[in-house]
Amino acid sequence: MTSPTQPEPPALAAATAMFVEVLVVGIGALTAAVLLLIALVGPATTARLAPVADSSAAAGVGLAVAYALGILIDRAADTALTPHRRRLRTRFFPSNTAYAQARLRLADFPVLAARADYARSRMRICRGWTLNTLALTLAADLAMLRYSFEHRSFILCVTTVLGTATAFGFYRAWRALTVTGYRKLAEQTTTPASPPVPAQPQPGPVSP
Structure with a gap:
């Protein structure tokens, strides 16, 4: 059993980080799903269902649904962005084999590997929230169309513009983190070429 003074085991820390990461993405997806449900059932049914939601x-x-949705959104976002991610990777690694070998070499440096894992975690969150923001924007617009309130058209326009801009911001953040991660991996795992050894002068014939 690990004592309080000992560091958290790497495997446990990685699993905890992955759980939190998936949950962060899933909460956004669950919010979009709730907004879509509100848009489908309308104000009257929403008012009747509200007390049910306020329970342990x-x-x-x-929480369980958010985690499950987080997995789905993460896989969907990865599938959608995989072609672009592969094009970015070819800037630094000519083949999948070269990339896999670089990942293996990085594992020999725990500090650098931990930093790379943290960067990949941020990248995955930005990747998932690119889809989340688009879904939230669409669901919020549909939900507002079911309700009558002042300045609805203006609020709809503002929500759409801000949502689209935020989704683009998450995409740009994902792209920047991805490029930086590949560049650092290439720099950290590439062995610099050894300088050429100067030719030693050959000894001349010994005079008799």
Whole structure:
């Protein structure tokens, strides 16, 4: 058993980080799903269902659903951005084999590997929230169309513009983190060529 003074095991820390990462993405997806449900059922049904959501059981179910949705969104975002990610990777690694070998070499340096894992975690969150923001924007617009309130057209326009801009911001952040990660990996795992050894003068014939 690990004592309080000992560092957290790497495997446990990685698993905890992955759980939090998926949950962060899933909460956004769950929010978009709730907004879409509000848009589908309308104001009257939403008012009747509101007390049900305010319970411990609903909170537990919501946490589980958020985690499951986080996995789906992460896979969907990865599939959508994989062609672009591969094009970015070819700037620094000519083949998948070269990239895999660089990842293996980086594992020999725990500090650098931990920093790379943290950067990849941020990249995955930005990747997932690119889709989340688009879904939230669409769901929010649909939900607002079911309600009557002042300045609805203006709020709809502002929500759409801000949502689209935020999604683009997450995409740009994902792209920057991806390029930086590949560049650092290439720099950290490339062995510099040894300088040529100067030719030694050959001894001349010994005079008799």
